[in-house]
Amino acid sequence: MSTMTTRAPGPTTDRTGFAADFLGPEVHVPLLDPSIADDAVAWEGGDMIPYTHFSLSLSRSRRFARWVAWNIDGSCLKRLSRATGSFTKDPRLPESVQTGNELYAGNRLDRGHLARRADLLWGAMQEATQANLDSFYYTNISPQMDDFNQSAKNGLWGRLENAVFDDVDVDDLRVSVLGGPVFRADDRMYRGTALPREYWKVVVFLEAGVLKSRAFLLSQELDQLRALPDLDEFRVYQIGLPDLEPRTQLHFDQRLHDADLPPTATQRGLEARTPLETPADITW
Secondary structure: OOOEOOOOOOOOOOOOOOOOOOOOOOOOOOEEOOOOHHHEOOEOOEOOEEOOOEEEEEEOOOOOEEEEEEEEEOOOEOOOOHHHOOEEOOOOOOHHHOOOHHHOOOOOEEEEEOOOHHHHOEOOHHHHHHHHHHOOEHHHEEEEEOOHHHHOOOOOHHHHHHHHHHHOOEEEEEEEEEEEEEOOOOOEEEOOEEEOOEEEEEEEEEEOOEEEEEEEEEEEOOHHHHOOOOOOOEEEEEEOHHHHHHHHOEEOOHHHHHHOOOOOOOOOOHHHOOOOOOHHHOOO
16 A cells, blocks of 8 residues: 655646547536535536546545546556555645545555546656646545455456457547445444445447447445455446436436436346446446
């Protein structure tokens, strides 16, 4: 686990953030339900906080992002070492609305990137380097068990973005992803912080000029913090946006709904679904 630092990971110059028109057809970030709109940390008259190649909306009460949206240009990805980045709070925002190292020290919790670090490292080297540094802000981090990406059905959750490139002829090798935690009233409290036990992603891409969106949910069992025996604690499901919206209190663009699978294909109702075992189980 990387050590925490209070040093800002890069210059706080203007960032353009998530590009809605990255794929051609505009893909807008989700809207907060009116019932939670006042919980968002304000940024320049709105709730969307920009970084390099991604943007997010931060919950003031939960001190984690409600959603993160990022762009991936698979044609010019760079390889940069994790050692070049350090976890730190975003100096542009009040420390009181960010969860830092105080949650992660001395336990099995990892600092997990919401917008996957490797997805952001594209463009000119200076741009990719800044994206790498930006990815380590605690606003893009959430608590995950230390074997989260490895154990989740053999790492399927961490490989969803790779899977779309492997299995689909993606137009221009460009993908946009939306993702974040699910906040529930009964989330377990730990060190004064409610720990999300579910996460979601929506992968958006063009295939032969047709816009497609595919939604996924990961359920995470956190009882291992009590040193219980290892269990099959991670399950990944393919779901529909109509199921995701009430779970997250987010409203997704109608264009994404139109690009989603029909409800019959996603077996509405989580109890009716079979967890994904491998990327071959995904319906792209």
